[in-house]
Amino acid sequence: MTTASLKQTTDTQAENGYNFAYLDEQTKRMIRRCLLKAVAVPGYQVPFGGREMPLPYGWGTGGMQVTATVIGENDVLKVIDQGADDTTNAVSIRRFFARTAGVATTESTPEASVIQTRHRIPETPLTRGQILVYQVPIPEPLRFIEPRETETRKMHALQEYGVMHVKLYEDIARFGHIATTYAYPVKVNGHYVMDPSPIPKFDNPKMHGSPALQLFGAGREKRIYAIPPFTRVESLDFEDHPFEIQGWDQTCEFCGSDHSFLDEVVTDDEGGRIFICSDTDYCNQRLNTGASMEVV
Amino acid sequence: MTTNKESRPSVTPPLSLAGLCAGFDDPVQQSQQVFRRALTALSEPGTLQTVPVSDTPTGINTASYQLCLALLDAETPLWIAPPLRTDALVSALRFHCGCRIVDTPGLAEFALTLPDFDGDLTRFAQGSHEYPDRSTTLIVQVESLESAGDWTLSGPGIEGVRKVRIAGLDPRWPGMLADNRRRFPCGVDLLFTAGTGLMGLPRTTRVEV
Ligand SMILES: [Zn+2]
Numbered sequence: 012m013t014t015a016s017l018k019q020t021t022d023t024q025a026e027n028g029y030n031f032a033y034l035d036e037q038t039k040r041m042i043r044r045c046l047l048k049a050v051a052v053p054g055y056q057v058p059f060g061g062r063e064m065p066l067p068y069g070w071g072t073g074g075m076q077v078t079a080t081v082i083g084e085n086d087v088l089k090v091i092d093q094g095a096d097d098t099t100n101a102v103s104i105r106r107f108f109a110r111t112a113g114v115a116t117t118e119s120t121p122e123a124s125v126i127q128t129r130h131r132i133p134e135t136p137l138t139r140g141q142i143l144v145y146q147v148p149i150p151e152p153l154r155f156i157e158p159r160e161t162e163t164r165k166m167h168a169l170q171e172y173g174v175m176h177v178k179l180y181e182d183i184a185r186f187g188h189i190a191t192t193y194a195y196p197v198k199v200n201g202h203y204v205m206d207p208s209p210i211p212k213f214d215n216p217k218m219h220g221s222p223a224l225q226l227f228g229a230g231r232e233k234r235i236y237a238i239p240p241f242t243r244v245e246s247l248d249f250e251d252h253p254f255e256i257q258g259w260d261q262t263c264e265f266c267g268s269d270h271s272f273l274d275e276v277v278t279d280d281e282g283g284r285i286f287i288c289s290d291t292d293y294c295n296q297r298l299n300t301g302a303s304m305e306v307v
Numbered sequence: 308m309t310t311n312k313e314s315r316p317s318v319t320p321p322l323s324l325a326g327l328c329a330g331f332d333d334p335v336q337q338s339q340q341v342f343r344r345a346l347t348a349l350s351e352p353g354t355l356q357t358v359p360v361s362d363t364p365t366g367i368n369t370a371s372y373q374l375c376l377a378l379l380d381a382e383t384p385l386w387i388a389p390p391l392r393t394d395a396l397v398s399a400l401r402f403h404c405g406c407r408i409v410d411t412p413g414l415a416e417f418a419l420t421l422p423d424f425d426g427d428l429t430r431f432a433q434g435s436h437e438y439p440d441r442s443t444t445l446i447v448q449v450e451s452l453e454s455a456g457d458w459t460l461s462g463p464g465i466e467g468v469r470k471v472r473i474a475g476l477d478p479r480w481p482g483m484l485a486d487n488r489r490r491f492p493c494g495v496d497l498l499f500t501a502g503t504g505l506m507g508l509p510r511t512t513r514v515e516v
Contacts, residue, residue, distance in 0.1 A: 030335075031335045031336075031339075036334065036335060036338065037380060037382075039338075039339075040338070040377075040378060040379075040380055041382065043342045043346075043377075043378065044378060044383070044416075044444075045440070046346060047345060047346060047349055047378075047444065047496070048439075048440035048442075048444075048496070049440075050346065050349050050350040050464070050509065051349055051496040051509035051510055051511065052439050052440060052491075052492050052509075052510070052511075053463050053511065055439060055440065055492060057440045058440075081339075081342075081343065081346070082339075083336065083339040083340060083343060084336060161437075164437040164438070165437065167437075168436035168437055168492070169436075200462075200463050200511065202491070202492065203492075220466075222466070224346070224347075224350050237350070238463075239349075239350040239351070239463040239464035240350060240351060240464055240466075241463065241464060241465055241466040242463040242464065243463075
């Protein structure tokens with residue numbers, strides 16, 4: 012037997028031994044019940060128990076547990092990491108679910124029914140019926156001020172969110188503007204202040220009134236929270252310092268977009284740099300549309 | 308995989324398998340499919356979801372039964388309103404879900420009931436301000452569900468407003484639902500069922516009659 016065929020045999024055996032989407036049914040049921048409560052209390056962090064995913068935390072185990080729990084054989088899965096479909100993490104997670112759940116995968120935002128993401132919301136507007144699953148490293152927005160869980164729960168219950176404003180105001184005092192650019196806190200449906208995960212604040216407005224269902228999974232702290240479709244999501248701000256998103260003077264080097272989130276890329280040793288869309292699928296779609304228009 | 312056998316309560320009355328109602332043919336896929344409908348029902352309140360036709364114990368409807376099969380297990384105390392508490396149903400749920408049937412609605416994570424239960428929604432677990440998730444989810448069997456009608460819903464999950472008709476509710480309901488919404492973040496969440504139809508009203512939904 013060659014090494015290749017031996018490996019294939021082992022893989023097949025492993026596959027037969029897996030539960031659908033890896034997680035056992037009892038853990039899925041428990042997480043499913045938490046998800047139903049999460050959508051019923053938008054922005055509230057539901058604690059969950061259950062088994063660990065066989066992965067290091069940096070992989071986004073919370074997001075993977077949520078994806079494994081919601082996904083079914085008819086779903087089409089897209090996975091992005093910092094906006095890109097082709098990073099090692101994104102490819103690994105996509106393969107993991109293709110193998111353990113047999114689901115179809117895609118890089119196209121409109122084709123996907125479930126999108127797992129780390130650090131971005133796609134530029135292409137999401138639609139009704141789609142589910143966006145966020146990987147969350149630190150779910151508690153008040154943790155920086157209060158390490159005790161019993162206390163943060165009380166603060167959420169009483170909507171004691173003054174400290175969040177104080178933190179943002181310290182920015183204004185120091186820098187003349189709010190310096191927080193990632194994981195910028197939001198208030199959901201006028202009640203819970205929520206950490207949107209480390210997405211750029213550029214993406215915050217996309218959460219507001221989104222037709223898609225947004226689910227958040229934090230693996231280490233075992234928390235799930237949700238924003239139902241068409242829900243009010245406001246970024247915290249001040250009357251004299253309203254919330255603003257990042258903007259660029261440059262446009263995308265590839266597709267020319269002047270409205271997407273741009274990554275700065277160093278191109279040579281002399282410090283040459285270009286700006287490109289962080290959302291690779293969006294950039295490609297714009298390029299393809301442009302190309303086809305040229306042919307016509 | 309954990310089997311139901313391991314998690315079934317140790318003290319149960321003798322179980323008769325004769326005439327036992329079947330569970331899912333394919334528990335993994337069907338549980339996921341029913342869960343997704345429940346998730347859509349509660350995240351887009353007032354939309355009408357449907358489950359496939361299947362064998363159902365006498366006295367409860369198909370959507371209620373499938374919700375139980377998909378969501379209940381040994382971890383979830385279930386309260387069943389007396390008119391629905393038949394031997395056929397209790398045997399089927401004990402066998403397929405291994406769930407504990409409780410006599411006190413306030414201790415139930417799930418409740419299966421008709422609309423005319425005694426008392427009001429505060430009989431059920433409300434959750435606490437620190438843990439509002441620890442409240443009962445009610446499965447309420449009604450006469451029919453329509454995605455058009457005399458009730459106007461608004462709130463999270465609804466773009467503007469949504470019209471529904473939930474037939475078979477007594478006149479207490481609009482007031483009970485308004486009180487439930489006022490208790491936010493505490494309060495129960497409701498899944499109304501009729502035949503194979505399913506409609507969700509979480510505690511955030513505002514109902515105007
Ligand atoms: Zn581009």
